[in-house]
Amino acid sequence: MNSKPLDRHALGQALTRLANASTSDLMRSPQRTLALSAARRIGLTGAPGAGKSTLAGYLALHRAPGRRLGILAIDPSSPRSGGAILGDRIRMDELKGVSQLYIRSIGSRSASDGLSDNLPEMLDLMDEFEFNEVLLETVGVGQVEYAARVQVDTLVLLLLPESGDVVQAMKAGIMEMADIFVINKADLPGAQKMASDIKRISSLARHDEGSWRPSVLLASSSKPESIAALSEEIDRHQAWLDLNDRRKVLRQQRARYRLRRLIERRAGEVIARQDPSFFEAPMVQQLDLALQQIGRKS
């Protein structure tokens, strides 16, 4: 583990700066070196009420010893910038001796992909601050998971028994994205049936030889052994990524996604600024002019 103390104040300020950075700021910022010691990125996603925050808290407490660990919680209702919060997720006395744990809520209101606009840059910042691990907590079904999938190494999908979550997730194509399924609040009726449903569905899905076979776990925040089992499964997936040389591919996917999002955001800004006569020109001229302006570091 990192022996230097974490400079929470500097990190908090840097995250706030990034949360509010414009697309021009992003273009100006130097390419961050692709650190060899990048933090492991673990995504926790699921519908509202699935128990993500509580599970993330317990998982963090379990994994924090010996690690610098951050939780970034994407919160649709949170304002665009703000200080680090600990919220009600973990009582302060549980955090004693966990001086390397950092928790931050990030607003997502304005981003069209349901994540914070500058999340890729924030995650890189966590690398610069030498985190060993980041838990990314996201809410929602559909678009958000797809965006989150690209940003993390291991995606954990939380489902509630008898919730209809499975049907929703199947429709949105999320079943194919998750590396680990967790039936949370597993003391509720229907948990076992849901687990075997998911196992059946995921065995039906085509899996190439050598690909990761998603695991299905039952969990409950009142059962520490279920948190430990999830933690172990995450380690197993992380080891699989290393063994199969997948980190390079993940990094490339992230780079593609980041550039694409930047162009889309710049296009939106540039096009919104044009006066009506701009659109009387032939399409190819409109496109040329818009592209020139997108590239301008105004």
Add this chain to the structure above:
Amino acid sequence: MNSKPLDRHALGQALTRLANASTSDLMRSPQRTLALSAARRIGLTGAPGAGKSTLAGYLALHRAPGRRLGILAIDPSSPRSGGAILGDRIRMDELKGVSQLYIRSIGSRSASDGLSDNLPEMLDLMDEFEFNEVLLETVGVGQVEYAARVQVDTLVLLLLPESGDVVQAMKAGIMEMADIFVINKADLPGAQKMASDIKRISSLARHDEGSWRPSVLLASSSKPESIAALSEEIDRHQAWLDLNDRRKVLRQQRARYRLRRLIERRAGEVIARQDPSFFEAPMVQQLDLALQQIGRKS
């Protein structure tokens, strides 16, 4: 009305060509003159099973006399291109004497906004073929409605009594997009209550002075007078658009949306083609290179 016969064969071929056109094709195509005699565009949207196709069929039969009228039905499950279909929506004997009615299903599978990728161009083509009116039928809640909203003058939202559609629509912000609400299958229980709910909600929503106040209608395909009432309400909204000089604004919104979508699609294509080393460059260089390639009429 247009006295020339409609060349269905030519229209069908041109639509198919457009359905399959690449972004490069779109860039090459000349800007269509913004015809003064553009077709009225009426959107019909709602969740699956709300009865859109049936209602669109009856509405078309009601409005067709004296008009050249097209129905473009965006069908998520339909293949990317295909011939014009009449489907089961209207029996052939009802179509006697309606030689100016044209119906076409268009696949949407690959488009990220839930509409067909080249829908704006297809709608322009309907203008070139001198249609007086186009009904655009779309399925879904959320993203699709937003995309459809931009393409049409009048948006009709179909809801089913006691369906939870209102809650869904409110969440997705669709309530503020519709010009006309139709409670369809209004002989089902709960229709009256839903109508007064929507009226209450829409009276709570802030309306600027002089803005269109959305109307709420009850409809049933077995009641011809309800179809006539919807048709009248559409005419009233169309007249309101003319009176308030809104067509120019609508045209501008469409032009913005079209350029933005083209850039987004091109960005996706260009970025997917890059080899990994491309992403080692600083962000601003990546952006410049990508923008050059987006503008290239490959």
